[in-house]
Amino acid sequence: MKNDQVILRERAKRVAGHKTETEKMGKPILVVEFLLIPEKYCIDSSFISEVLPVKEITVIPGTPDFVVGVMNMRGKIISVINIRDFFNLRDKGISELNKIIVLNHNQIEFGILADSITGTREIDADKLSIPPVTVTGTGSGYIKGITADGHILLDAAAILTSKMIIVNQK
Amino acid sequence: MDRKQEAFLLELLAEFKIEAAEHHQAIISGLLELEKSPAPPALKTLIETVFREIHSMKGAARAVNQGEIERLCQAMESVFHLAKQGTLTLSASMYDILYKVVDTLGVLLSEIDASEKSIGANRIVQLTKQIEVILNTRDLKGEEPASNTLPVVDAGTKEKTAGPSAKPIPMPVFETPVHPVLLGKVEKPLSPDTVRISTAKLGVLLREAEEFISAKATLGYLINEVAKKRDKEMQPVVKEMEQFHRSMARMIDDHLIDIKTTLLSPFSTILEIIPKIVRDLEKAFDKQVVLTIQGEEIEIDRRILEEMKDPLIHLIRNCVDHGLETPDTRKRAGKATAGSLMITITKLSGLDVELHIRDDGAGINRASVLQSAIKMGMVTSESALQMTDQEIFPLIFRSGISTSSFITDISGRGLGMAIVAEKIAKLGGSISVDSSHGQGTSFNISLPVTLATFRGILVRVNEQMFIIPTTAVEKAIRVRKEEVKSVETKQIIIYNGESLALVRVGDVLGIPERKSKLENMLPMPVLILAMVQKRIAFVVDEVLGEHEGMVKTLGPQLAHIRNISGATILGNGRIIPILNIPELMESAAQVRQTLAEAETDNYEGTREARERYILVAEDSITLRALLRNIIESAGYIVKTAVDGMEAFQFLKNETFDLVVSDVEMPRMNGFDLTVRIRDDKRLSELPVILVTALDSPDDRQRGMEAGANAYIVKSSFEQSNLLEMIKRLL
Structure with a gap:
């Protein structure tokens, strides 16, 4: 039977070990991981202002396909887009699309649809692999790379500053 | 000078700095271009442009007592006046002096507020002297001075005796008369218990107050939901809630009005620019105008003021261009050579303000309005004979009617008045016109003191709901199938004797039609929407009622969506898009056109x-x-x-x-x-x-x-x- 001392020592070791591992990380970034069937994505949390459950979405006629509609965020109207459509990826499988991740950067704000949020974690931006061929095309400019466990890291800054994403039919 | 005047002057001075900086820049660019010695036609235009810029800057400087700037402008103006007449050719050495003057002007402008000036009175005298040399050189060349040469030398000597802070120099001969800018008459309410708050902060307060409108609607919706349950035990509570809702609604409305009244600004903020505009128009049309402004201290919602700026300028241009006659014509008619233009603002009882614009010109030409209306097919030549003045004059607010047969850039295109009337209607006001032959024309505009809350008609198109701004809706009617006529590929209905195109809102927005058999038998709900250009009858699936709320944007990502101007939020939290009527009408025309082109080549137009x-x-x-x-x-x-x-x-x-x-x-x-x-x-x-x-x-x-x-x-x-x-x- 372990006494308290031993337990504490082991715990200290674990914590210390974890720290040294973090120090080894080049550029740790905190990401939110989410599922958008069939892919697993993650996105830098510093661009996320909140995550909401999908409530009623009002369709706006005449908008491009990637614009799902607008929704009421505590009296403020925000638009919601489907990044799979924005990347021109064909629909695969059945999506639940019941979460909205609200992105925010320099006056630009909109929500992106997700099937579910799977967690948050720190990843090393230096240890990403290049995206596989399946996600090239329109989307490739908005992807930073693939994490070790197969999450596609979205380039939030590129998406938020993209001219393509702004709909201006003037 | 008393404090009120001083405050007003400060405000004017701030305006002047902005205006003068623009003129200054234009003069510099003009001089730079001129020095490249362009071809004669371009040269002429350039000289004219620079001359005008200097002239405008001089006038503005005089209005704010900037004597030094005025004096330098005056000196330069005389040079360009001669250049304009062709009696003076600008040489390299002259440009050097002109640039020096311009540089000095720049320094003077930057130091308007400074307590210590780097430019002394001597420098000004020195520069004006140098310019005199330019003018004298011309004399030495043996050319005769023009009959209306400026009294620059005279001004210079006078300045020496009177000192640098001398009163404005005597007006040159070609100068237009100075307007009674009414410096002393403007009353800016500024009492000791006034605080200064930035308009941005007030704007935030207003938005917050407006948010309560949605809260009010939400509460009403929730009470309704509870009441629908018909729970006996809940009934007394529902009663109480309904009562509370009513009193809260009242509090919210009062609060909103009070917040709006803090956003009022005096009319003087937009009337300040009028004297300059009139001055320019006088020059452009060779007319003389005495401008009188009264009641500019009266306050109104600043958003209304901003919207009224263009219509006001348009009306004034119309009065000067069409209304007032040339001095010669006036003399012959036994009138004073200078026409009178009066702008009067009065506060009516309640929450209305009246803006009155009156000229003592020739009056609206009945015959040409009628001729124009007949040409546009608005009236028949037979009915025209029986029309009274009261029926004829309002026609000028219809699109395409002009009283001037000679079309100029400024007025006479017949669209302006229609736009003016529409803008005023949009603000919740109205305009009327009265005119008598040879005596003049007067426009009466009544405006609300504060901007009304947005109101719209809630409609359903298939499964979706939309809001149509109430201001655009002329009438809501029901149309039976057999009342719809087909003309080629278009569908039309006859409404008040006028044939109107009938278009489904769903067709314009690309929403498919889905109706039950029963619905198909019933008369269709139709909204007649009117804008300047035209009226179109729009078919919807259902009219659900009127809604009051706040206009919101669709968020930064959806910068502009065709046919949609924004959205509003209903009591139940649902977002409803607001239709952009001018765009909707444009799109409707295109929908019909493609149909027409596809099915027949013989489209009349x-x-x-x-x-x-x-x-x-x-x-x-x-x-x-x-x-x-x-x-x-x-x-x-x-x-x-x-x-x-x-x-x-x-x-x-x-x-x-x-x-x-x-x-x-x-x-x-x-x-x-x-x-x-x-x-x-x-x-x-x-x-x-x-x-x-x-x-x-x-x-x-x-x-x-x-x-x-x-x-x-x-x-x-x-x-x-x-x-x-x-x-x-x-």
Whole structure:
């Protein structure tokens, strides 16, 4: 039977070990991981202002396909887009699309649809692999790379500053 | 000077700094261009431009007691005045002096607020002396000074005796009369218990107060939901809640009005620019105007003021251009040579303000309004005979009606008044006109003191709901199937004797039609929407009622969506898009057009345009190509000529419906061409539009005398203007 001392020592070791591992990380970034069937994505949390459950979405006629509609965020109207459509990826499988991740950067704000949020974690931006061929095309400019466990890291800054994403039919 | 005046002067000074900086920049660029010694026509325009900039800056400086700036401008002005007359040619050494003056002006401008000035009175005297040298050099060359040479030397000597802070220099002969800017009469309420709050902060308060409107609606919705349950035990609570809802609604409405009244601004904030505008118009039309403004201290919602700026300027331009006669005509009619233009603002009882604009000119020409209305098909020639003044004058607010047969850039295109009336209606106000022959015209505009909360008609199209701004809805009616007529591919209904295009909102927005059999048998709900250009009857699936709320944007990502201007939130939290009516009407026209084009080639409108032949005379290759492109794009057939002589040859041998001609051309200019056309028996009725770089009353006059139908200045050339003029003259 372990006494308290031993337990504490082991715990200290674990914590210390974890720290040294973090120090080894080049550029740790905190990401939110989410599922958008069939892919697993993650996105830098510093661009996320909140995550909401999908409530009623009002369709706006005449908008491009990637614009799902607008929704009421505590009296403020925000638009919601489907990044799979924005990347021109064909629909695969059945999506639940019941979460909205609200992105925010320099006056630009909109929500992106997700099937579910799977967690948050720190990843090393230096240890990403290049995206596989399946996600090239329109989307490739908005992807930073693939994490070790197969999450596609979205380039939030590129998406938020993209001219393509702004709909201006003037 | 008392404090009120001082405060007003400070405000004026702030305006002046902005205006003067623009003039200053324009003078600099003008001088730089001039020094490159451009070709004579361009040179003339440039000198004219610089002259005007200096002149405007001088006038503005005088209004704010900036004597030094005024003096320097005055000196420069005299140089350009002579250059304009051609009695002075600017040389390199002269430019050096002019640049020195301009630099000094720049320093003076930057130091308006500074307590210590780096430029002494001596420097000013020195510079004006140097300019005198320029003027005297010209005399030494042996040229006769023009009859109206400026008294610059005189001004200089006077300055020495009176010191640098001398009163304004005597007005030069060609100067337009100074307007009673009413410096002393403006009362700006500024009591000791006033605090200064930035408008941005007040704007935030207003938005917050407006949010309560949605809260009010939400509460009403929730109470309704509870009441629907018909729970006996809940009934007393529901009663109480309903009572509370009513009193809360009242509190919210009162609060909103009170917040809005903090956002009021005096009319003087937009009237400040009027004297300058009138001054410019006087010059442009060779007229004399005495401007009187009363009641500028009266306050109104600043958002209304901002919206009213353009309509006000338009009305004033109209009064000066169409209303007031030239000094000669006035003299002959036994009137004072200077016309009177009065702007009076009065506060009416309740929450209304009246804006009254009155001139003592010729009055609206009944006959030409009627003629125009008959031409547009608004009235028949028979009914016109029985119409009273009260019925005729309001026609000027209809699109396409103009009282001037000679079209100029400023007014006479007949669209302006319609836009003015629409803008005022949008703000929740109204405009009326009264006129009597030879006595003048007066416009009466009533405006609400604060901007009303947005109201719209909630409609359903298939499964979706939309809001149509109430201001755009003329009438909601029900139309039975058998009342709809088909004309070619279009559907129309007859409403009040007028045939209106009938369009499904769903077709415009791309929402498919899905109706039950029963619905198909019932009369269709139709909203008649009216904008300046036209009225269209729109079919919806259901009219659900009126909604009051706040207009919100669709968020930064959806910058502009065609046919949608924003959205509002209902009591149940649902977002409803607000339809953008001008765009919706435009889109509706396109929907019909594609149908018409697809199914029949014989569409009347296009055939009509296809048959019209237009001759363009222009010596510049670029402009010739540009004009050809613009006119051809509207469906006309264009032939071009390189000068007036060639144009006249073509006119002799072929048949054209209209001529668009440049003024300045080799061999035969536009004026001569126009005269030749008018003198020719076969061609005398041919419409002629002159397009020119010249913009002076003399040239306009010459164009009119030559017999041109319209005159368009290149500097303010707009494609739509030209096409509109062509359409009207054909």
